[in-house]
Structure formats: structure tokens, C-alpha cells
Amino acid sequence: MTIIRSRGAAVLLGAASWTAAEYALHRVLMHELRGRGMASVEHLKHHADVTYFSPASKKVASAAATTALAYPTTAALAGRRWAGAFTVGLLSMYFGYEVAHRRIHTQPPRDRYGRWARRNHLHHHFGEPMRNFGVTSPVWDKAFGTYDDPGVVTVPRRMAPVWLLDETGAVNAEFADDYLATGARHAESSQVDPDRLDAFTNVAPAP
Numbered sequence: 001m002t003i004i005r006s007r008g009a010a011v012l013l014g015a016a017s018w019t020a021a022e023y024a025l026h027r028v029l030m031h032e033l034r035g036r037g038m039a040s041v042e043h044l045k046h047h048a049d050v051t052y053f054s055p056a057s058k059k060v061a062s063a064a065a066t067t068a069l070a071y072p073t074t075a076a077l078a079g080r081r082w083a084g085a086f087t088v089g090l091l092s093m094y095f096g097y098e099v100a101h102r103r104i105h106t107q108p109p110r111d112r113y114g115r116w117a118r119r120n121h122l123h124h125h126f127g128e129p130m131r132n133f134g135v136t137s138p139v140w141d142k143a144f145g146t147y148d149d150p151g152v153v154t155v156p157r158r159m160a161p162v163w164l165l166d167e168t169g170a171v172n173a174e175f176a177d178d179y180l181a182t183g184a185r186h187a188e189s190s191q192v193d194p195d196r197l198d199a200f201t202n203v204a205p206a207p
């Protein structure tokens with residue numbers, strides 16, 4: 001009990017709690033609500049157009065909402081010092097998740113974890129939007145039975161991350177075991193509405 005009551009443990013528990021929050025918020029608040037509420041709209045807009053990320057002001061608002069929920073609850077249970085450390089751990093991982101998610105879409109992987117994180121999240125985008133809700137960890141998907149091994153991920157070229165394709169639109173050789181690319185590189189304007197409809201009904205985009 002003494003160890004758990006330490007501030008170091010509180011930071012670690014806060015960080016671990018983020019991974020559960022990441023899963024629950026992404027699954028329920030963003031996908032299952034299908035565009036009801038700001039978090040869902042913002043997230044499904046990102047599914048319709050993977051270059052869209054919520055503005056910083058909305059992220060700060062959601063960090064504030066997370067704090068407003070986490071701090072008083074933990075303070076009531078374990079005191080203000082412990083709750084402060086827990087909230088620091090929680091918000092640090094929240095920030096880490098934001099950075100990791102942005103990098104998945106914009107930067108090539110640098111190690112095994114980065115390679116897994118990209119295949120896992122791009123499978124969520126382009127294969128099964130109602131699977132693989134965890135972005136930084138597969139733990140909660142495995143616990144709740146929503147984990148798919150991403151396998152070879154098929155990516156529509158119009159939505160492909162910049163790091164995936166070469167100038168001819170072929171998958172870069174180093175990623176050829178992990179990804180297939182389909183369709184035209186530049187989206188027709190007629191594709192905008194179907195992509196939005198698919199995103200807001202949790203259907204994978206047309207290839």
C-alpha cells in the first residue's frame with residue numbers, strides 16, 4: 001500500500017489509466033456515437049480526411065475536461081497530492097498519444113514499435129474502423145476482444161500517409177511486406193461525400 005501511495009506510483013498509474021481512457025474514448029465517444037457530440041464529429045472528420053487533425057484549442061479543451069474529471073475523483077479517493085501526481089501521469093500520456101498519433105500519419109516508422117503502431121492504426125482507418133481502437137497500446141483491444149492482427153494493410157492511395165508511397169504511387173520497397181496501395185492518388189471531388197458518409201457510419205473507405 002505504501003508503494004501505491006507514493007507519488008511515483010501515482011504518476012505511473014495515471015499514465016496506465018490513460019491507455020484505458022484512450023481506448024474507451026476512441027471507441028465510445030468517437031466511433032459509437034457516430035457524429036453526435038464534438039469529439040465524435042472531430043474524430044470522424046479525421047477518418048474522412050486523414051490530413052485533418054482537430055485544432056489545438058479543441059485538444060486543450062478536452063485535456064481540461066479530462067483534468068476536471070480525473071483530479072477531483074482521485075483527490076476524493078487518495079488526497080490532493082496523489083491526485084496531482086496521477087493527473088500529471090495521465091496528461092503526459094495524453095500528450096504522448098497526441099504526438100504519436102500525428103507521427104503515425106506524417107512520419108515513417110523508426111523501430112519495431114513504430115512499425116506496429118502504424119500498421120495497427122492504419123488497419124483501424126482502412127480495414128476495420130470498429131477494431132483496434134488503441135493507438136499507443138493493444139492491451140485494451142485484447143482485453144475487450146477488438147484486436148485484429150493488422151496483417152497486410154490495404155491503403156487507398158488518396159488517403160495514404162506521405163511516407164508510404166514513392167513518387168510513382170507505389171508502396172516504398174521497405175514497407176512492401178506490410179502494405180498494399182489501391183486506387184488513384186488524387187481523390188476525385190465526387191469521392192468527398194462517400195468518404196464522409198463511410199467515416200460517419202464507421203465503414204472503411206472504398207479502396
Ligand SMILES: [Zn+2]
Nearest residue numbers: 046101121125
Ligand atoms: Zn488516425
Ligand SMILES: [Zn+2]
Nearest residue numbers: 026043047124
Ligand atoms: Zn478512429
